[in-house]
Every structure is written in C-alpha cells, then in structure tokens.
Amino acid sequence: MLKSVRVVATSVCTFAVLAFNPGSAFADDDVIVAADVDPSSIINGQEVGECGWPTTVAVTGGGGLCTGTLVHPQVVIYAAHCGGGSKTISFGANSGFDGDRILQGNSCETNPDYLGVSDQAHDWAYCLLKEPLYDIPVAPPLFGCEMNMLQPGIDVAVVGYGGNQPNNSGAGTLRWGMTSLHAVSGNVANVGGNGEPGICPGDSGGPAYLQLPDGTWHVFGIASTVTGGCGGTGQHSIVAGAVPWVEARTGIDITPCHDLDGTWNPTPSCAGFFAGGSQGFGNWDNWCEGTPTIGSAATCGEPFDAQPDNDPPVLTITTPPNGAELPLEPVGVEVDAFDEGWGLKEVRLKINGDEQPLTDSYPPYTFNVNFPMGTWEIVAVGEDFAGNIGESAPVVVGVGEPPDPTTGDPTTGDPTTGDPTEDTTDTGGTSGGETGDSVDPTTGDPSAGPTTGDSLTGGVGTDSDTGGMDEEGCACAVDSGDNRGWAATSLMLLGLVGLRRRR
Secondary structure, three states, X not given: OOOOOOOOOOOOOOEEEOOEOOOOOOOHHHOOOOOOOOOOOOOOOEEOOOOOOOOEEEEEEOOEEEEEEEEEOOEEEEOHHHOOEEEEEEOOOEOOOOOOOEEEEEEEEEOOOOOOOXXXXXXXXXXXXXXXXXXXXXXXXXXXXXXXXXXXXXEEEEEEOOOOOOOOOOOOEOEEEEEEEEEEEOOEEEEOOOOOOOOOOOOOOOEEEEEOOOOOEEEEEEEXXXXXXXOOEEEEEEHHHXXXXXXXXXXXXXXXXXXXXXXXXXXXXXXXXXXXXXXXXXXXXXXXXOOOEOOEXXXXXXXXXXXXXXXOOEEEXXXXXXXXXXXXXXXXXXXXXXXXXXXXXXXXXXXXXXXXXXXXXXXXXXXXXXXOOEEEEEEEEEEEOOOOEEEOOOEEEEEOOOOOXXXXXXXXXXXXXXEOOOEOEEOOOOOOOOOOOOOOOOOOOOOOOHHHOOOEEOOEEEEEOOOOOOOOOOOOOOOOOOOOOOOOOOEEEEEOOOOOOOO
C-alpha cells in the first residue's frame, strides 16, 4: 500500500509519494496546507470539463490511482513509483467510468534505475498500449531546443486525478491549474505550491505541461513527490531524461521532431500535436472530435514538408524470390522500401492485381500470406506523405506447383477459410480473423457485405502489421477481365504479425 513517506533531502523537507490508495493517508505533520483551500480544486485549481486535457489519463492497477500522459498513439508515460505490470488506462473527467474510453491489459514497465522516493530524477515509467489510439492528438515530450524554454518564473499547467483536500480526499476527478516553474536542477523541476495550484496524491505520474509559441502543449514533467504536503511544491521528473530509455525499450519514436541527441530532424509524425487545453471539444462518445491541433511543427527549424516532394517511393520485394515454387503454407512477403522526400507513409500489397486493404507503416515491412495452390503475382505498393505512389517490380510465384506465368490460374481454395485443399466458388468471403468484417469488393467499404461484389473464386489470406490495431476481416475481388489473364480472387485477412517500429 502506497503511503506518505518522510525522507531527508539537501535540507530537511517532507515529501509525499503521490500515488493514491483509498486506504492511505498523510501523517498529521506531513500536511502543511492552508485551511481555507478551495475545496473544488486540485489545490487552488479547477475541475476539467468534458474533453478538456484529453491527453491526460488515469493509470490504475495494483490497488492504486496514478495519472499519465499520452505522448504517442501507443505510449503513455507516468511515474515509476506507481509500479509496472498490467495497467488500465482511462480517458475522461473521472478515473472510474465504464465504456470504450478504458483501455485494459496494457504492458507497463518502470525504470530499473529508479532508487526510491528520494530519486525524483529517475521516477519514470511507460505503458505500451495494446492498440494505438489515433483519435486523441498527443502531447509530445519537450525536447531538444524546446528545453531552453524551461526558465524559472514561466507559467506551466499541472493536471491530474489526485485529491484536492488536505486529508487526501477528492481523488478520481480530473483537475488542473496554471502555476509557476520555480527551478530546474538535476533532471528535476520544482513546480507550484506556495498558494499557487499544486499536486496531491493521485497526481503521481501526471503531466506538467508547457505551451509552445505555436499553441501546442508539450509535457516536460512527471509528477513525483511534493514538499509541504498536499498542494505544496511538486517535484517533477524531467521527461527528456526518460526519452532514450523509453525509446530503447519500446522501439517507438516518442520525439518525432528530434534525433536522440536533440538535433531538429522532423519526421512526418512531427505534426498534429495537441493544441487545446482545459476547454473541451466534442465529447467522449466521439473521442473529443474537433480538439485543436497544429499542422507540421517548426519549433526548432523547418517543418518536415518545407520542401516539395514529387518523387515516389522505391520498393523491392526481397522475399520470396521471383519464380519460386512455394509450399502450401503461409508465405512471408518482405519488402524493402524507402522515400527520400517527406517519408514513407505506408506499404501494402497487390496480389494478382487486387490491392489489399491492410498496410504496414513502419519497417520491417512484412506480410504473411496464405496462398492456395496456383500461380500468383505479388506487387508491393508504397505511398509517401506527399501522396506519391510507387510500385515494385512484380514477383511471380507458384504455390504447390511451379509458377505458370502464362495462365496464373488460381482456381482452387476456399475463399471463406483460405483452405488450399478445397475447390469452391463464392459470392464474397469472410475473414479468418476475430472480427469477421467483410468488405464490399467494389468499394472497399468495411461496413458493406460481400454480396454486392463480383463473384469470387480461390482464396488468399494476408497478415499485415497495422501498429497493433486489429483490422481483420476483408474479402476483395479483382475484375475477371484483367488483361493478364489472372482469375478473380478472394483475399482474406487472417490476422496481424510483428510489431511496428518507428526507428
């Protein structure tokens, strides 16, 4: 059970661990807060309305309540003293609601170099979400030249689900306040208190935000401890210090505008950052639609799209080789792709001229394909962030027999299962994946059934990396009048493989 802890710093001060457990309480001598504190505030702050500060999340699990920040569609950062393991991430004005805004079973890890309550400089942890969340714009870490903005006396925002009473009550409601940055030293920032909004138990791991000149909010601090009891001066671990460890452990770039040494080197993900605040837009049923964002960031230099990009990406299928005879088992299709302009947005496949809906956005670009017996042509398709399209040279393979490039007649296979031992014709197909959603082969609309499309014969299944989001269940058709003589095919999505990486 997490409780208030007395430690000795450079001077004799009292710190309180900020993770909140309903059974914990401050000792009387740990509480040094004025008796007339506003009871509706974080401590001299205010409650957040619907969809205000939507990048701030509740982190629960193991009996405690902490706060975290969405810094990447698949990464939440919070405090090491909140513990690791499987955590629940909740979005909204309260930490204990039901519905689609709760993401359960996320894999969380604490900094192994964290030494305990007096080690605010290393009090960081992260959760890797089971699925990336693209509906909410992220608040990235303050990094590189942006760190020069952290000067004593500037206004910053603190946000969290912690208590708002000296007796540690009121936790579970999202509150915020504008306060002051007092000092930065040794990867620790001292924030708030002294009559200004301050943090309390339950705010552990929560963000200290700085608003940049372009209107975006970047997280620079992770709430660690507080001096003087609830609402006192908060000690925040500087997020920039955690970046190398988080990126090394997750393989995900949480600073897409900078290299690890802080050099400005924006990628196409250096855009669309959170530019809202306490005022909410939309509602939680539509994931706060309309929340303000920016275009391409230019904080420390030119944006990634400053120069025009008219050149398409270059792609090569490296596996399987052209002309190969393959066994009747799933085939790994590997693609080498690069773009010298704004960057490669995604890679997808065409099989016998039928473009597949699943994509892979990060290298290594890999798809697992379940081919029935027959001859198949594979083409890799790449799209860059400027909208330029490039295609690889085709690779023709035979499955269960030598390839026959003159006919390429894959007339066998069950389009509903991808079973190469059966021969059947169907007017549509269903997925071997969990959702079983079907796609209108004439429109690609995942909400439409397969009955509106052309008749389908044969069956192919593809597994693609979509960044952890299950997008399974599709059947598609190619015009049987294709001038290469390929027969119409049904392409089924059987699941997802691999883990997307940004670096």
